Amino acid sequence: MAVYSSITELIGNTPIIDVSQLSPNPDVRILGKLEGNNPAGSVKDRIARQMIDEAEADGTLKPGSIVIEPSSGNTGIAMAMICRLRGYTLKIVLPENVSIERRQLLEVFGAEIILSPGAEGSNGAVRRAQALSEEHPEWVFLYQYGNEANPRAHYETTGPEILADVPDITHFVAGLGTSGTLMGVGTYLREHRPEVQILAVEPPAGELVEGLRNLDDGYIPPVFEKWGGLELLDGKRIVRPRESLEWTRRLVAEAGVFAGISSGAALAGAAKVAARIETGTIVFIICDGGWKYLSTGAYTDDLDAAEAKAESIIYF
Known part of the structure; x- marks a missing residue:
């Protein structure tokens, strides 16, 4: 083996x-x-690795970068695992009504959780992350919904x-x-x-x-x-x-x-x-x-x- x-x-x-x-x-x-x-437990491991790899390759991610991402769990968990390994600080905007296991695993991997209203669902988390990224242009917003590394991971x-x-x-x-x-x-x-x-x-x-x-x-x-x-x-x-x-x-x-x-x-x-x-x-x-x-x-x-x-x- x-x-x-x-x-x-x-x-x-x-x-x-x-x-x-x-x-x-x-x-x-x-x-x-x-x-x-997959090691972090879901199909989203693939896109998390691809988005982070591509952002490192093009210089978007640098040592010590702060990353923000909306997620209802799986993408956030996968990103948290990889960010922890590579030395990035990860902030996840998470609807407040996700299952408790999701929050716990994000915390295990060291992600900071920013809660968004549960009634707004995943779309509310997206809007909150977009607003925060505009307020903090120094943060890296990989944005799984618009990042072509997402489908590219599955294509490849x-x-x-x-x-x-x-x-x-x-x-x-x-x-x-x-x-x-x-x-x-x-x-x-x-x-x-x-x-x-x-x-x-x-x-x-x-x-x-x-x-x-x-x-x-x-x-x-x-x-x-x-x-x-x-x-x-x-x-x-x-x-x-x-x-x-x-x-x-x-x-x-x-x-x-x-x-x-x-x-x-x-x-x-x-x-x-x-x-x-x-x-x-x-x-x-x-x-x-x-x-x-x-x-x-x-x-x-x-x-x-x-x-x-x-x-x-x-x-x-």
Whole structure:
């Protein structure tokens, strides 16, 4: 077994698990890419490393820099890990109603937490970070929603990994959050296998589903526009809060995969795709593990109670 010089070298090259027992169509395989196996625990490890590497390379980040970033958890945690290793001070603007495990891990890695109103969700955290970066131009604002290092990380790593491991892929399904995963993987697959369908999972307008956003709610991530999102996507699948919880529970109960709620939402979207096609191989993203959500009751509470909590707790 190889010996690595830094924990960041372990980012990427995540395994793929066959969860076809959850497919509503026996002729359609469903495969999940286990991004919770990244060292800081999520798919966001990839973009955190890419954004920081590129900012160091172009001189934006210098020794002792202060970095500010809005996050509801995963990107912040990954950035906190890397900033701690490289000597940067990180300030994370975090909605006040995220799960307690998110705050705790940010604190473990030494990030300073700046709370934003929970009612404003992730969009409120973005606005607060933008305002703070204007007030403090000496701080470095990498801005995952507009930084092309975000989709580029997936274009250079996640996409090639998926195609190498699943050459017979017919559909790629991922949640629409910052849109970096969809844009990067989708662009890579479109260039190398144009017949592969690229599909987004999003909640109904005005409803909260962990880790996802509906573009009709008023905020379109700049990277979605820069990478031609409307032209790239072949379609969308709508997933409601209850469905995301139900499929998250099925993922652990029937496949033994303990994942975060956005993974259940992506799986629900993949199942909807599987139900509409005759044959195929669907790959979806299992964004992170479930341990950061235990305090929410998403896995053990009565389903009605868990769904009600989803209205007040930001899980992603």
